[in-house]
Amino acid sequence: MALYEVHARKWENGWELRVAGMGVTWSPTLGDADSRAREFITSQVVQEERAVHIDLHPHVNEDLDQLAVETRRALHTADEAMRGATAKAREVVHGLTEAGLSPTDIARYLGVPPQRLEQLVQG
Template sequence: MATGSVTSRGQITIPKGVRDDLGLEPGSRVSFVKKEVTVTARRWERGWELWLDDDHVTQFSTLADAEQQVRDYLDTEVPDVDHSEWVITVVPELGALGREVVAARKATEEAAAASLDAARRSREVARQLREAGYSVTDAAAIMGVSRGRVSQLVHG
């Protein structure tokens, strides 16, 4: 992968190898395509309006399928670009309830991370206890888990 740099004036230096591969010469026009879209979803009586910006809106009945609807809309608007790998973020307008949703999602993500960390630590401690010569039964009593769980942790 080649990288370029942006000057303080906003000009981009494209590495020579990339220019050669693409056949770019001085004066060539280059297009830049953003592959991430954030969509604002606004509820209305028949479902959701999906606002890409002030001029581009599509509608759909359920929020569950909004990402695909946005891809389909983009494919219609710009058919020569493949939108299948684009990152589509749908942000529903929920008012004050939106802050509660954000807090709940954050708590869920933190809990999942803590669970992964706890599992990693439990595996490590179980291995260390067994390597230190403690029996499966004693390791289970020390860790507060079943003998079978100690075996799973050591071999898993």
């Protein structure tokens, strides 16, 4: 599978897609950028090289691009923390259930609404 780096830059009519070493195409939305870039690339490569992976790098402006990087990093950290909390919740719920506590008592013991406890345990 071939990896193609695509830089997407916002402009008034959508997104300019610059494919490294190949040229430029466009997409009306960022959501369509992968498929548009893939179509552009496969129209220019030989049949054997048609397995294409897109590495998309969207750009709006320097400030927003940096804020987006920081946001993705914070969301990733939050996701990891949530996975850890869910694992701990499952472990403590199991132990509290074995200790004879009801789901209502477990929720109160942990300081979460019963619906949230159910979400954590099912996770």
